[in-house]
Amino acid sequence: MARTPSTRILPSDITPPEVFFNRRQAIAAAIAAGVVGLAHEEPAGAASSGSGLKYTRNTRYSVNEAPNSYEDITTYNNFYEFGTDKSDPVQNAGSLRTRPWSVVVDGEAEVTGTFTLEDILKPHPLEERIYRFRCVEAWSMIVPWLGFPLGDLLKRFKPTSKAKYVQFTTLYDPKQMPGQRYPILDWPYVEGLRMDEAMHPLTLMVVGVYGKVLPNQNGAPLRLIVPWKYGFKSIKSIVKISFVERQPRNTWNVATPHEYGFYANVNPAVDHPRWSQAKERRIGNGFFAKRIDTLPFNGYADQVASLYKGMDLRRYF
Amino acid sequence: MNVDKRYRYIYKPLVFIGCLTPIAWLFAGGFGVLGQSLGPDPIKFTLHTLGKTSLNLLILTLLVTPVRHLAGWPHIVRIRRMLGLFAFFYALLHFTVYLVLDQELDYASVLKDIAKRPYITVGFTALVILIPLAVTSTNRMMRRLGRRWQTLHRLVYVAAILSVWHYYWQVKRDVREPLVYAAILAVLLGYRYLRRARSRRAVATSRSGSATAPERI
Numbered sequence: 001m002a003r004t005p006s007t008r009i010l011p012s013d014i015t016p017p018e019v020f021f022n023r024r025q026a027i028a029a030a031i032a033a034g035v036v037g038l039a040h041e042e043p044a045g046a047a048s049s050g051s052g053l054k055y056t057r058n059t060r061y062s063v064n065e066a067p068n069s070y071e072d073i074t075t076y077n078n079f080y081e082f083g084t085d086k087s088d089p090v091q092n093a094g095s096l097r098t099r100p101w102s103v104v105v106d107g108e109a110e111v112t113g114t115f116t117l118e119d120i121l122k123p124h125p126l127e128e129r130i131y132r133f134r135c136v137e138a139w140s141m142i143v144p145w146l147g148f149p150l151g152d153l154l155k156r157f158k159p160t161s162k163a164k165y166v167q168f169t170t171l172y173d174p175k176q177m178p179g180q181r182y183p184i185l186d187w188p189y190v191e192g193l194r195m196d197e198a199m200h201p202l203t204l205m206v207v208g209v210y211g212k213v214l215p216n217q218n219g220a221p222l223r224l225i226v227p228w229k230y231g232f233k234s235i236k237s238i239v240k241i242s243f244v245e246r247q248p249r250n251t252w253n254v255a256t257p258h259e260y261g262f263y264a265n266v267n268p269a270v271d272h273p274r275w276s277q278a279k280e281r282r283i284g285n286g287f288f289a290k291r292i293d294t295l296p297f298n299g300y301a302d303q304v305a306s307l308y309k310g311m312d313l314r315r316y317f
Numbered sequence: 318m319n320v321d322k323r324y325r326y327i328y329k330p331l332v333f334i335g336c337l338t339p340i341a342w343l344f345a346g347g348f349g350v351l352g353q354s355l356g357p358d359p360i361k362f363t364l365h366t367l368g369k370t371s372l373n374l375l376i377l378t379l380l381v382t383p384v385r386h387l388a389g390w391p392h393i394v395r396i397r398r399m400l401g402l403f404a405f406f407y408a409l410l411h412f413t414v415y416l417v418l419d420q421e422l423d424y425a426s427v428l429k430d431i432a433k434r435p436y437i438t439v440g441f442t443a444l445v446i447l448i449p450l451a452v453t454s455t456n457r458m459m460r461r462l463g464r465r466w467q468t469l470h471r472l473v474y475v476a477a478i479l480s481v482w483h484y485y486w487q488v489k490r491d492v493r494e495p496l497v498y499a500a501i502l503a504v505l506l507g508y509r510y511l512r513r514a515r516s517r518r519a520v521a522t523s524r525s526g527s528a529t530a531p532e533r534i
Contacts, residue, residue: 071357072357076357080490080491084490084491137489139358184491185490255490274434274486275434276426281358281360283357287360290421291420291421
């Protein structure tokens, strides 16, 4: 089959700007029609949308590709806490209560304790960043996330020199998360990053998508997005952030260590034992969606490859 | 209406229509009619639906014999060939969608998958096993092969085991459903094994000239 490895972005892939930016009006209308906004968390200034969420568009960290539809992004989810089918989270996540929400911060930091979601979010202006999202199952999307750099949040807790890694924990409550009633994974879900990965400007704490508050099925109210790693690193519905000295466990690695590593950097050269990672299918292109080449570090190599200099990426997959 | 006519005009057409329903739903989803949709990843959805349907039909095919014995419906065997052929039909479509839509006719990649990825190797083997069974499913071939026909068609047990195995291996983590299939298959094959063992024992008992009557099986 003819392939075009050199041109990753076809002109037809790019949404005309007038179409793309007009969506704000639709979003504003949706918010006015009753979608709950983050009004009480609005940062000062940076007003770019008519009502509801306020944010600036960060073009520097955005890819120049057309985002997937809101529907694709919010109905095709891996969130095993709500079931293992892609369509389960949207059906079952209604039982998750995201307010009130609090986050425990502990470990090797000067500032620790329990913080309300409002405390966590207050100082951080929101930005929209259009990121590639690559699932370990070899499919991908383009998502306009709304969030702020994780590093800005972590600095507020003044991590000590012993803090080499940061670990995140998802809510554990089988009443709200029916998928946790079955021991499919070792609940609660945990994930971790090396400190330099966590502080990298691309690493995002996400509270919204497409200008709206994050829907439950996408990991509300607070989730991580690490765009150069496989999706399972981007832990959802976070209730705990721990600064730790040793490399923390991460759930999929505990489940099947030979299939999922700690680093999980997107890497077309290292296959999953059961399938190839060389290509991916971009969701949203229907029946005739072509597989496209997967890029090292999901296309973010120039920004993050230096973090792994000298490391054997085959060993530390 | 006698049994022949009931099968010819009622049961068989009903089974035929039933077997075509999954593909009709896929078409409805593909064209977005009747409230159906193939979802954000239509290729994967189609692939999985076809595979699952093939497996379901394979299980139904293997259910015919026990139902025939246990329910005392000797004629039900007449729908078995249709079920088996539809199982093969869906398996073939499953592979075709994988080859054409999923892999975009990238033969090198497909060959690599078949050789390198155990779950694909296993699934492909099951498909290959079903080919001679489909080819020899006609009345003429049954007559021509005589007793060997049944021996050959016992390969369906192997194909069924490999199909369930293929399903089990391709699931990322949640193996509950594949295990349900494995359990059903174990019951279906276990039934046959026990029945054979009992009939052998019965034959042995009667041959040894024992005074007791052979056990009724």
